[in-house]
Amino acid sequence: MSSTATVNTATSLPQEVARRRTFAIISHPDAGKTTLTEKLLMYGGAIRSAGTVKGKKSNQFATSDWMEVEKQRGISVASSVMQFEHEGCVINLLDTPGHQDFSEDTYRVLTAVDAALMVIDAAKGVEAQTIKLLEVCRLRKTPVITFINKMDREVRDPLELIDEIEDILKLDCAPVTWPVGMGKQFAGVYDLHRHQMLKFTPGDNTADSEVEVLDGEDHPYLVEHFPIAHATFKEEVEIVREAASPFDHQAFLAGDLSPVFFGSAINNFGVRDILQALVSWAPSPRPREARQREVLPDEADFTGIVFKIQANMNPLHRDRIAFLRICSGEYRQGLRATHLRSGKSIKLDHAITFMAQERSHLSEAYAGDIIGIPNHGRLRIGDVITQGETLKLEGIPHFSPEIFRVARLNDPLRAKQLNKALQELGEEGTIQVFEPLEKTGMVLGAVGQLQFETVAHRLLTEYKIDASFDSVPVHKALWVSSADAAAMKRFLQSNASRLARDAAGALAFMAPNRSVLQLTIEKWPEIEFHSTREVG
Numbered sequence: 001m002s003s004t005a006t007v008n009t010a011t012s013l014p015q016e017v018a019r020r021r022t023f024a025i026i027s028h029p030d031a032g033k034t035t036l037t038e039k040l041l042m043y044g045g046a047i048r049s050a051g052t053v054k055g056k057k058s059n060q061f062a063t064s065d066w067m068e069v070e071k072q073r074g075i076s077v078a079s080s081v082m083q084f085e086h087e088g089c090v091i092n093l094l095d096t097p098g099h100q101d102f103s104e105d106t107y108r109v110l111t112a113v114d115a116a117l118m119v120i121d122a123a124k125g126v127e128a129q130t131i132k133l134l135e136v137c138r139l140r141k142t143p144v145i146t147f148i149n150k151m152d153r154e155v156r157d158p159l160e161l162i163d164e165i166e167d168i169l170k171l172d173c174a175p176v177t178w179p180v181g182m183g184k185q186f187a188g189v190y191d192l193h194r195h196q197m198l199k200f201t202p203g204d205n206t207a208d209s210e211v212e213v214l215d216g217e218d219h220p221y222l223v224e225h226f227p228i229a230h231a232t233f234k235e236e237v238e239i240v241r242e243a244a245s246p247f248d249h250q251a252f253l254a255g256d257l258s259p260v261f262f263g264s265a266i267n268n269f270g271v272r273d274i275l276q277a278l279v280s281w282a283p284s285p286r287p288r289e290a291r292q293r294e295v296l297p298d299e300a301d302f303t304g305i306v307f308k309i310q311a312n313m314n315p316l317h318r319d320r321i322a323f324l325r326i327c328s329g330e331y332r333q334g335l336r337a338t339h340l341r342s343g344k345s346i347k348l349d350h351a352i353t354f355m356a357q358e359r360s361h362l363s364e365a366y367a368g369d370i371i372g373i374p375n376h377g378r379l380r381i382g383d384v385i386t387q388g389e390t391l392k393l394e395g396i397p398h399f400s401p402e403i404f405r406v407a408r409l410n411d412p413l414r415a416k417q418l419n420k421a422l423q424e425l426g427e428e429g430t431i432q433v434f435e436p437l438e439k440t441g442m443v444l445g446a447v448g449q450l451q452f453e454t455v456a457h458r459l460l461t462e463y464k465i466d467a468s469f470d471s472v473p474v475h476k477a478l479w480v481s482s483a484d485a486a487a488m489k490r491f492l493q494s495n496a497s498r499l500a501r502d503a504a505g506a507l508a509f510m511a512p513n514r515s516v517l518q519l520t521i522e523k524w525p526e527i528e529f530h531s532t533r534e535v536g
């Protein structure tokens, strides 16, 4: 801990911080994230009935419609952060965009949370997007709680699912509940810690508090009504007790071990167990590393970092909302702070909080909370706001893009404007832009297709530029650095046609294919190739 950190003792800041839990749900599309979000919000009293959370239906719109919907109703802003209370804890649930809206935002959101809830479809197991998202969690050692969903269906063998999570995701699993049967024979889950069985009753809005509890593994009800499921369960549970890791809180906090729950989100079954785990086991806001020192959440002085920009609320005014994670201290309306990138003073007024579908102005928020700051483009991803101290916080990486395009102008006279617009969108983090050293035209890189559609839409509405996107022979862009200046100079000379600078001026190697990349890495041992670059 640094000597410059002053811990606030005059107010209830430490208590406010201690009762915060900030997490995101990660899953492959269709695993049940939206359904589970709704059930969690119902528990928190933030919504009254299911079917009211964003997203799900709006996913069915074409992209341009989706943008319109977003603009008109602010849906995606409203559902980006959902705050509710449960058992004395203030829970911030951050939405990670799924499926077709998968983008860098998804990754960045994960840098703003202290824990993640991973939802696995029990019929499908570990899927592609889960793997990607978990990699990001691992980078930051984020603790992960696992929920294996859809046990009311015919699904895969639960032991096999646990093996798969351990093998593919390299995450130790500590089952906390274990299913008895599945599909039509799904009797419920057995709580391995409390030694009691929670009886499953199908039904959309069953309050979990009314779930019937049966004591012991061999309750006559089970033996009588579910003889086959019960026998299988007994065998499985014996294996689990022998082979699976026991729950270890420290290993969980270190991101090495995940408590696993089984259930059925749509039937509101198992949801309360997850909330319980969040409240009891998930960490309160964690300290943040800055280059200068560690920033503690209960320091009196405010520190925040922008991890997401939501633009397009009103394209004519270029107004946008910067999502800022409070890393230390508290926000009060009218707080005077310093915007470190520009060195200028900034008054934090009109910050927005998010309550399910409504957004409202708030007068106070604490470390762990997310606030939205309306601005006109002044705030960018990675920007840090403090009360004067210079702090270079770690944590908002750019990820090496996976899809590359070049913009083609439908009106060639707007070339200059296009470059300027792309540069701005690159700085904002909407898309990554790479300007080849040989000035052969900006290359755009994204991790999700939707990023290109967003750029096309914003170019048209905000900059009046009509552009489309063509593919480009780039397989991978990796940032390069070297401690050996002479080697770097030689590398630059030999590879000029494959090098580009990103929006922040960082140098990247644009590999046309896997073998060129491999050969280049082998040929230039003095050069380091990076798949992430930190913003700021």
Ligand code: G4P
Pocket (backbone or CB within 6 Å): 027, 028, 029, 030, 031, 032, 033, 034, 035, 036, 056, 098, 149, 150, 151, 152, 153, 263, 264, 265, 266, 267
């Ligand atoms: P996502 O946000 O992760 O993409 O998933 P979402 O919650 O939208 O759920 C995907 C589908 O899985 C939905 O069905 C949803 O009803 C279903 N589902 C979620 N949890 C469970 C569960 O516990 N059991 C079963 N059997 N199904 C579940 P859909 O047909 O795509 O949509 P809808 O017509 O039900 O709205």
